Amino acid sequence: MKYLRNVTMCIAAFAMVISFSGPAFAESVNGSYEENNPDKGGIMKSSDKIESATVYVLLPLPYAQNALEPVISENTISFHYGKHYKGYVDNLNKLVAGTELAGMSLEEIIIATSGKADKTAIFNNASQAWNHAFYWNSLAPEGGGEVPSTLKVKIEASFGSVDACKKELAAAATSQFGSGWAWLVLDGDKLKVVKTGNADSPLTKGMKPLLTIDVWEHAYYLDYQNRRADYVNAVIDKLINWDFAADNLG
Numbered sequence: 001m002k003y004l005r006n007v008t009m010c011i012a013a014f015a016m017v018i019s020f021s022g023p024a025f026a027e028s029v030n031g032s033y034e035e036n037n038p039d040k041g042g043i044m045k046s047s048d049k050i051e052s053a054t055v056y057v058l059l060p061l062p063y064a065q066n067a068l069e070p071v072i073s074e075n076t077i078s079f080h081y082g083k084h085y086k087g088y089v090d091n092l093n094k095l096v097a098g099t100e101l102a103g104m105s106l107e108e109i110i111i112a113t114s115g116k117a118d119k120t121a122i123f124n125n126a127s128q129a130w131n132h133a134f135y136w137n138s139l140a141p142e143g144g145g146e147v148p149s150t151l152k153v154k155i156e157a158s159f160g161s162v163d164a165c166k167k168e169l170a171a172a173a174t175s176q177f178g179s180g181w182a183w184l185v186l187d188g189d190k191l192k193v194v195k196t197g198n199a200d201s202p203l204t205k206g207m208k209p210l211l212t213i214d215v216w217e218h219a220y221y222l223d224y225q226n227r228r229a230d231y232v233n234a235v236i237d238k239l240i241n242w243d244f245a246a247d248n249l250g
């Protein structure tokens, strides 16, 4: 799965400048990075960072907006990606412009602003930008199914079985009070399921996220109304991207 590396690089390079390719990457919200940058083979290079202006950009959605149907509708993805996610990225750009944080990676901003009362808005928007980029890749149109062996061994060591892991993940996602996220993380050598409220992230606790499920109402309300458990169980059964989680182990 090459795109894990692309995701990692995209996230790390969120503060890249876009002048290397004119507005192409900024416009790639409506297309893939590969389509807009065929000369780069789909890989963002650190050498792309060449001029002074900085802007955080949307990570391209790794599938079509209707590709997760019938579990998640095109309507939901359209609003979730095009309004909510875009809103976080746009707000972040406004909030960090001209500050010492401009040009930092999202991860650096999240760590630098976590727990600081005067930086709450920046933390919330940076962390939500990161969380959503990670969420898009935690899902796949042909998701669910078999867990890659490298990950399966670690899951069995930590939870006893894949089914036990899935149950714990579903329980965390359904029991998170209010808005938030459920995560499978690597904490030291052990896999854990954790949940975070609002924009918070396991990154602030030194854990390594492997996959996540968004349980903000905007992630499911158009399709499931208040039936969060139905959304969570369908995502785990049909969409969860175990290959992405396995790649994140490395």
Ligand SMILES: [Fe+2]
Pocket (backbone or CB within 6 Å): 080, 084, 132, 214, 216, 218, 219
């Ligand atoms: Fe969301």
